[in-house]
Amino acid sequence: MQNPSRSLSKYEPNISAHDSLEEFMGCADLDSGLHVIPHSDSLFTEILYDNRNAPTTIVFFNGAGFASSATRPGFTGTSMMKSVSGDDVNRIYIHDATLYHDPSNSLTWYAGCSELQLQRILPEIIGKFLTVSESQRTIFFGVSGGAYAALYYSTHFPGSLVLATNPQTILPKYHGWEFAKFSRTCWGSAEALSIESAKAKFAADLTEIYSAPVDNYVYYLNNASDTHHVDEHLRPFARRLHKDNHVQVLIRNWGEGLVAPVPDIFLDVIRRVVGDAAWSNMAALPGSIPLKDESSVEASLSEASEEERFELIEDPLPLTAFPLETRFPKVAEGTLVIKSDFTVSGDVASNAFMVSLWIEPSNESLDLLLKQSNSIRRSNDSSIGFFVLLPIKEGENTVAHKVYIPQGCPVSGFSIRHYGKSEASGHVEIKKLAVHLLD
Numbered sequence: 001m002q003n004p005s006r007s008l009s010k011y012e013p014n015i016s017a018h019d020s021l022e023e024f025m026g027c028a029d030l031d032s033g034l035h036v037i038p039h040s041d042s043l044f045t046e047i048l049y050d051n052r053n054a055p056t057t058i059v060f061f062n063g064a065g066f067a068s069s070a071t072r073p074g075f076t077g078t079s080m081m082k083s084v085s086g087d088d089v090n091r092i093y094i095h096d097a098t099l100y101h102d103p104s105n106s107l108t109w110y111a112g113c114s115e116l117q118l119q120r121i122l123p124e125i126i127g128k129f130l131t132v133s134e135s136q137r138t139i140f141f142g143v144s145g146g147a148y149a150a151l152y153y154s155t156h157f158p159g160s161l162v163l164a165t166n167p168q169t170i171l172p173k174y175h176g177w178e179f180a181k182f183s184r185t186c187w188g189s190a191e192a193l194s195i196e197s198a199k200a201k202f203a204a205d206l207t208e209i210y211s212a213p214v215d216n217y218v219y220y221l222n223n224a225s226d227t228h229h230v231d232e233h234l235r236p237f238a239r240r241l242h243k244d245n246h247v248q249v250l251i252r253n254w255g256e257g258l259v260a261p262v263p264d265i266f267l268d269v270i271r272r273v274v275g276d277a278a279w280s281n282m283a284a285l286p287g288s289i290p291l292k293d294e295s296s297v298e299a300s301l302s303e304a305s306e307e308e309r310f311e312l313i314e315d316p317l318p319l320t321a322f323p324l325e326t327r328f329p330k331v332a333e334g335t336l337v338i339k340s341d342f343t344v345s346g347d348v349a350s351n352a353f354m355v356s357l358w359i360e361p362s363n364e365s366l367d368l369l370l371k372q373s374n375s376i377r378r379s380n381d382s383s384i385g386f387f388v389l390l391p392i393k394e395g396e397n398t399v400a401h402k403v404y405i406p407q408g409c410p411v412s413g414f415s416i417r418h419y420g421k422s423e424a425s426g427h428v429e430i431k432k433l434a435v436h437l438l439d
Contacts, residue, residue, distance in 0.1 A: 005071045006100070008034060011048070025124065030132045034073075037125065039116050043097050046073040049129060050091040056274050057090040057135040059126060059153070061146035064107035072099065076146060080263040088274050090133050092126065096149075102185035107178060109171060110149040111202040113186035119202050123156040130157075139163060139273065143260045151210075151218065152203050158215040161279050163269060165221040165260045169206040169233040172198055210247075211240040217279045218247040219269065220291060221261065223254045224304035230297070238294045248288040251300040254335060262335060309434055316343075316431050327413040336411065339400045341431040 008015055014033025018024040024037050030049060037045045060077035073095035081091055098108035098118060112118030130138060138160040142150035147167030154162045168174045171182075172195045180192035187193060187201060198204035222234050230251070241247060254261045269285050289300055317324070 006073070007071050008036070008046075008073075021121065021125075025128055027128075027132075030129060039097060039121070043100050043116050045097040045118075045122070045125060046095040047125070047129070048073075048075050048078070048091075048093040048095075051133050052088075052090050053133070054088055054090050055136040056088065056139065057092060057130060057133060057137070058139045058141055058270065059092045059094065059150075061094055061110060061140070061142035061149035061153075062096060063142065063144035063146040076143070077141060080266065083263075083267060084270065089139075089270070090135060092129050094122070094126075098186060105182065105185055107145045108182055108186060109145045109168070110153070111171070111182075111186075111204075114188055119152070123153060126153065126157070137161070137279070139270070141266070142167070144168065144258060148206065151206050154216045154218075155209060155214050159279075160216045161273060162216060162218040163221075163266065164218065165266075166223055166226055166229045166258055167206075167220070167233060168229070169237045170195065171204045173232045175228070207236045207240040210237065210245055211242055213242050213244045216246070218245070218291075219285050219288065220247055220249045221285075222249070222251045223257070223259050223261075224251050224301060225253060225256050226258050229258065230301070235294055235297055238291055238297050241291060241293070243292070247291040248285055249291040249296055249300050250285055250288040251297070251304050252287070253304050255337065311432070311434050313340075313432055313434075323415055325413065325415040337400055339398070339434050341396070341398050343396060343431055 011034035017036045035047045062076045075093035096110045101113045140150035140154040141163045143165045147164035154160045183189040183193040
């Protein structure tokens with residue numbers, strides 16, 4: 001198969017191109033930067049390594065967020081981790097070598113293919129980085145297909161912690177066409193592999209692995225409206241979970257379908273667990289409960305509130321009507337989705353609206369909130385607010401922007417004003433503006 005588009009230029013000059021897996025494993029030291037480990041002429045494991053000489057290391061796995069046409073390698077988590085300051089954690093970002101086997105794939109679960117037994121090799125590679133960095137604790141992170149990988153590879157590292165969101169736990173149950181394509185392109189099967197056939201080739205069923213004692217700690221997050229992952233993956237996992245395994249579950253409403261929470265939630269958990277001397281207390285994820293059996297799933301689902309919708313602008317308003325201020329019917333915490341429809345004509349391409357959400361934090365938590373949230377900013381008048389820019393483009397515009405409201409930082413109202421060049425000759429009209437309050 002022809003390789004997908006591959007370019008390493010953005011990582012130059014910090015590239016370590018290894019001759020082989022054996023040569024890599026024999027290295028006495030590993031520099032920060034991109035490490036390329038060849039398995040054949042067309043299959044490569046590429047790892048972006050950021051060693052900060054910290055006692056904790058986070059290992060990131062990609063989900064299906066990179067299209068088959070995208071330039072590879074790509075790495076989940078790099079943007080999110082830019083807001084984690086200091087040298088608290090080392091970072092290991094892993095690109096799935098299996099994706100190079102067939103250019104049409106965007107998800108292969110780090111499960112390997114007929115030419116590469118990746119699930120046997122990758123623990124050795126990860127272990128090498130951890131040994132060289134002298135890391136004492138390891139966190140595995142992933143969403144969707146990356147969450148499956150995090151749950152699986154963590155089992156090779158005793159005492160590690162997993163942050164898994166919307167994971168697949170039984171791969172043959174994942175959307176038929178996706179797994180059938182993986183079965184065909186990577187394993188030469190004319191149809192989707194059965195569970196038993198798949199298990200003979202790779203770890204296809206995590207519920208079986210976790211039905212025995214596993215020496216790790218798991219935070220299992222799932223979007224409440226993602227019924228496929230709740231019913232086909234979380235429930236079977238809960239039914240078979242061994243009573244001695246340490247798993248916390250959190251089910252909340254973060255949007256429609258396969259949607260992860262905003263990065264602020266992940267960052268909050270990461271900061272908490274990095275600063276926690278004993279992961280065994282499993283207290284770092286507010287709202288989570290121990291996963292013991294299927295009744296725990298029902299209990300967590302019952303805590304996931306329904307979406308609330310507030311219509312803030314229901315009748316069309318021209319640009320001259322702004323600035324505009326109003327109060328919410330109730331104070332809001334959790335995740336807000338700001339949705340708006342614009343009609344635009346004329347020379348307004350570089351204009352935007354700025355939505356400011358007023359927050360009312362407690363004094364003792366204000367400084368911490370300002371440091372930890374990507375969304376909170378001080379305005380010029382020293383007030384505190386969440387500022388969201390809604391870009392204006394000519395024609396019909398539908399904009400949705402998700403904002404995380406940290407605990408202890410309720411939103412009481414909002415203002416919206418025009419933001420951009422004042423000499424615009426065009427016409428801007430907001431047809432509607434609504435705020436959806438999620439968990």
